[in-house]
Amino acid sequence: MGFHAAITGWGKYLPQRVLTNKELERMVDTTEEWIMTRTGIRERRIVGDDETASTMAVEAGKKALEVAGLSPSSLDLIIVATNSPDRITPASSFLVQHAIGAKKAAAFDVGAGCSGFIHALAIAYQFISSGIYSNILVVGSEAVTRIINWEDRGTCVLFGDGAGAVVVQANEHATDMLSFVLGSDGSGGDLLYIPHPCGKPSSAPQDGRYYVFMEGREVFKFAVTVMPKASRQAVEAAGLQISDIDLFIPHQANDRIIQAAARSLGIPSEKIFVNVDRYGNLSAASPVVALCEAVEEGRIKEGDLVVLVAFGAGLSWAAVVLRWQPRA
Numbered sequence: 001m002g003f004h005a006a007i008t009g010w011g012k013y014l015p016q017r018v019l020t021n022k023e024l025e026r027m028v029d030t031t032e033e034w035i036m037t038r039t040g041i042r043e044r045r046i047v048g049d050d051e052t053a054s055t056m057a058v059e060a061g062k063k064a065l066e067v068a069g070l071s072p073s074s075l076d077l078i079i080v081a082t083n084s085p086d087r088i089t090p091a092s093s094f095l096v097q098h099a100i101g102a103k104k105a106a107a108f109d110v111g112a113g114c115s116g117f118i119h120a121l122a123i124a125y126q127f128i129s130s131g132i133y134s135n136i137l138v139v140g141s142e143a144v145t146r147i148i149n150w151e152d153r154g155t156c157v158l159f160g161d162g163a164g165a166v167v168v169q170a171n172e173h174a175t176d177m178l179s180f181v182l183g184s185d186g187s188g189g190d191l192l193y194i195p196h197p198c199g200k201p202s203s204a205p206q207d208g209r210y211y212v213f214m215e216g217r218e219v220f221k222f223a224v225t226v227m228p229k230a231s232r233q234a235v236e237a238a239g240l241q242i243s244d245i246d247l248f249i250p251h252q253a254n255d256r257i258i259q260a261a262a263r264s265l266g267i268p269s270e271k272i273f274v275n276v277d278r279y280g281n282l283s284a285a286s287p288v289v290a291l292c293e294a295v296e297e298g299r300i301k302e303g304d305l306v307v308l309v310a311f312g313a314g315l316s317w318a319a320v321v322l323r324w325q326p327r328a
């Protein structure tokens with residue numbers, strides 16, 4: 001039995017620039033109506049020229065530290081989950097470490113597609129329950145629209161930019177991370193990927209631009225199966241029933257995927273958190289931005305049981321059951 005771990009702070013940052021479905025109508029062969037009915041997305045945010053995954057992570061991280069009442073110099077570790085880092089190396093977490101003045105913190109990034117934030121949270125939990133660290137900043141941040149092909153209507157209407165962060169601290173009284181499920185199936189690696197200049201020269205795009213590539217229909221089929229499955233496994237591992245859960249926070253990729261997962265789990269709509277209409281798919285930032293908003297909107301009360309569940313490139317999936325008790 002190790003140390004307990006609790007989420008004590010949270011914060012989010014969304015860029016100011018809003019891109020509406022109407023504007024997309026003028027950019028590619030699509031319609032406002034198609035995007036709304038097939039995805040549930042109305043608008044998304046787009047990074048400004050002076051913003052990156054690390055600058056947004058800094059803004060979200062500062063807010064999370066403020067809520068936790070923790071100074072950056074007390075942080076032992078910073079983990080950033082991202083698929084759109086500022087540079088190949090150093091990892092974005094080092095840029096965050098320097099920008100917030102977390103002088104004694106270690107830093108690394110986590111890449112697990114859109115499931116990256118929940119993987120990062122699991123790592124933070126391990127470091128705390130083992131007694132190695134006491135104060136960890138866990139961030140999901142994406143500037144993924146920088147690598148979107150604005151001529152590909154199958155991807156460009158879906159994604160948006162933003163960041164969310166939580167502070168995880170050692171706690172004497174109670175653990176609020178009750179179970180984790182993490183999974184991978186690399187055989188689906190070609191269904192959703194971002195090529196890279198370090199790949200085989202033969203895999204380099206002819207025009208030299210490295211864009212998000214996705215077989216949407218195949219990823220959709222995977223998503224509607226894996227989200228309910230991972231949620232059930234995590235709830236069972238926590239010794240609970242689906243009906244015990246107060247709020248489900250699914251990865252915000254497509255409202256049709258969210259509603260299909262809810263139906264499969266038999267969850268009423270008031271127990272599902274949705275913000276995909278305003279931000280689109282925030283990739284690794286999606287579950288943590290949604291968690292922050294759910295708390296800010298009063299959808300989560302002290303003592304509530306919450307499931308975060310995600311899927312994405314890898315193929316990957318992840319779920320966590322939380323008992324929300326930041327002031328325990």
Ligand code: UT7
Pocket residue numbers: 029030031034035038039114153154157192214216217218219220223253254257281283311312313
């Ligand atoms: O974070 C992980 C991420 N990714 C996802 O979760 C994405 C999962 N997939 C999806 O959300 C959906 O598959 C999409 C939203 C990408 C596509 O919706 P769909 O209902 O699966 O459409 P589809 O791919 O089956 O395409 C139906 C039609 C096609 O036309 P034809 O072949 O029937 O003539 C597409 O070319 O819709 C067309 N289409 C569009 N039409 C207007 C595809 N994208 C668009 C568009 N506007 N933006």
